[in-house]
Amino acid sequence: xxxxxxxxxxxxxxxxxxxxxxxxxxxxxxxxxxxxxxxxxxxxxxxxxxxxxxxxxxxxxxxxxxxxxxxxxxxxxxxxxxxxxxxxxxxxxxxxxxxxxxxxxxxxxxxxxxxxxxxxxxxxxxxxxxxxxxxxxxxxxxxxxxxxxxxxxxxxxxxxxxxxxxxxxxxxxxxxxxxxxxxxxxxxxxxxxxxxxxxxxxxxxxxxxxxxxxxxxxxxxxxxxxxxxxxxxxxxxxxxxxxxxxxxxxxxxxxxxxxxxxxxxxxxxxxxxxxxxxxxxxxxxxxxxxxxxxxxxxxxxxxxxxxxxxxxxxxxxxxxxxxxxxxxxxxxxx
Amino acid sequence: xxxxxxxxxxxxxxxxxxxxxxxxxxxxxxxxxxxxxxxxxxxxxxxxxxxxxxxxxxxxxxxxxxxxxxxxxxxxxxxxxxxxxxxxxxxxxxxxxxxxxxxxxxxxxxxxxxxxx
Numbered sequence: 001x002x003x004x005x006x007x008x009x010x011x012x013x014x015x016x017x018x019x020x021x022x023x024x025x026x027x028x029x030x031x032x033x034x035x036x037x038x039x040x041x042x043x044x045x046x047x048x049x050x051x052x053x054x055x056x057x058x059x060x061x062x063x064x065x066x067x068x069x070x071x072x073x074x075x076x077x078x079x080x081x082x083x084x085x086x087x088x089x090x091x092x093x094x095x096x097x098x099x100x101x102x103x104x105x106x107x108x109x110x111x112x113x114x115x116x117x118x119x120x121x122x123x124x125x126x127x128x129x130x131x132x133x134x135x136x137x138x139x140x141x142x143x144x145x146x147x148x149x150x151x152x153x154x155x156x157x158x159x160x161x162x163x164x165x166x167x168x169x170x171x172x173x174x175x176x177x178x179x180x181x182x183x184x185x186x187x188x189x190x191x192x193x194x195x196x197x198x199x200x201x202x203x204x205x206x207x208x209x210x211x212x213x214x215x216x217x218x219x220x221x222x223x224x225x226x227x228x229x230x231x232x233x234x235x236x237x238x239x240x241x242x243x244x245x246x247x248x249x250x251x252x253x254x255x256x257x258x259x260x261x262x263x264x265x266x267x268x269x270x271x272x273x274x275x276x277x278x279x280x281x282x283x284x285x286x287x288x289x290x291x292x293x294x295x296x297x298x299x300x301x302x303x304x305x306x307x308x309x310x311x312x313x314x315x316x317x318x319x320x321x322x323x324x325x326x327x328x329x330x331x332x333x334x
Numbered sequence: 335x336x337x338x339x340x341x342x343x344x345x346x347x348x349x350x351x352x353x354x355x356x357x358x359x360x361x362x363x364x365x366x367x368x369x370x371x372x373x374x375x376x377x378x379x380x381x382x383x384x385x386x387x388x389x390x391x392x393x394x395x396x397x398x399x400x401x402x403x404x405x406x407x408x409x410x411x412x413x414x415x416x417x418x419x420x421x422x423x424x425x426x427x428x429x430x431x432x433x434x435x436x437x438x439x440x441x442x443x444x445x446x447x448x449x450x451x
């Protein structure tokens with residue numbers, strides 16, 4: 001689970017496309033670029049170049065000849081820019097030493113820079129260096145953006161979804177099931193006597209318990225279930241397309257994964273248990289999101305009251321009287 | 335008169351890579367007759383769009399090879415094709431044919447001298 005996945009690794013041999021119909025200039029470019037350690041892809045006309053640049057293995061840099069059969073360089077450029085998204089392709093346009101307004105037309109079509117023929121190895125190197133700098137800058141911006149995205153939606157300590165993110169998942173699943181029908185479950189997990197762990201072993205030990213508990217819970221769930229940190233030692237799990245029995249049995253698996261094996265701390269291994277409340281949304285009496293959470297919280301409270309280290313399934317909605325339900329006592333004693 | 339072939343300039347641009355130079359000379363020597371045949375065909379059909387592109391390509395390869403006189407004639411031909419000037423284009427194609435006729439032995443000589451060094 002890392003935000004760096006899918007971003008090209010630095011230092012790998014960069015690839016580049018040459019689109020040039022003249023075999024002499026093409027071979028010359030290819031030889032220069034290989035010396036600069038590029039992995040060279042070649043197109044001999046504009047259409048072929050466009051196909052490569054719009055394909056899955058599109059290189060980050062392209063050198064396009066202006067005049068080519070099938071499609072000219074500026075048109076290739078325009079089409080690439082018209083369907084722009086990530087990742088950016090840095091485009092160098094190759095021109096003959098011709099008219100000045102050609103250059104501005106080339107740049108207006110979306111090229112980043114141009115190179116006039118005949119060029120020398122030194123000039124090509126310098127231009128590519130500029131391109132590489134732009135691409136590196138863009139890559140570091142993407143990495144930073146993804147890092148921020150991750151931070152905004154994840155709990156720093158446990159690296160699972162944070163409260164905001166898990167509430168969004170719950171709201172989305174609620175809306176989806178209201179639209180499409182079916183049922184889904186939620187589970188509130190509260191570690192038993194967590195305050196005592198903090199008081200006895202210190203906060204670093206408490207943090208370690210939270211991390212290990214998240215880790216064990218994550219191992220119990222399916223890829224489309226979402227686990228989030230709801231509060232201090234409380235976790236919320238959203239279980240799409242699941243009924244009461246299914247969600248309760250998942251809650252039990254989670255409970256056992258915590259209780260069956262002690263958690264190793266510097267001061268020795270300690271046994272950590274949890275109490276779990278389970279509530280289910282179903283289409284016959286669809287609860288609102290706040291009601292669903294309240295039912296789940298009440299079930300959790302019953303699990304605490306009945307001796308902890310257990311899972312309790314909330315009764316269905318009908319229990320609620322039209323006069324409203326008096327809020328139960330909070331479970332701050334946990 | 336422009337030089338037929340600016341060997342020194344090309345080698346400078348290639349940073350003295352004689353092996354590459356040799357390969358490019360050979361490639362260019364193969365391309366020239368092909369280009370000329372295509373240019374003649376385009377001229378016969380009075381296909382000025384194609385003629386302009388072919389002249390442009392020859393202009394590029396001759397520039398890369400330092401064949402300066404061919405380069406300038408190809409540039410003139412590109413312009414006359416763009417202007418759809420048939421008589422001028424016809425004259426320029428003849429000039430180009432002659433110039434390339436003078437260039438080919440030069441290319442072969444240079445290719446030999448490079449190969450023998």
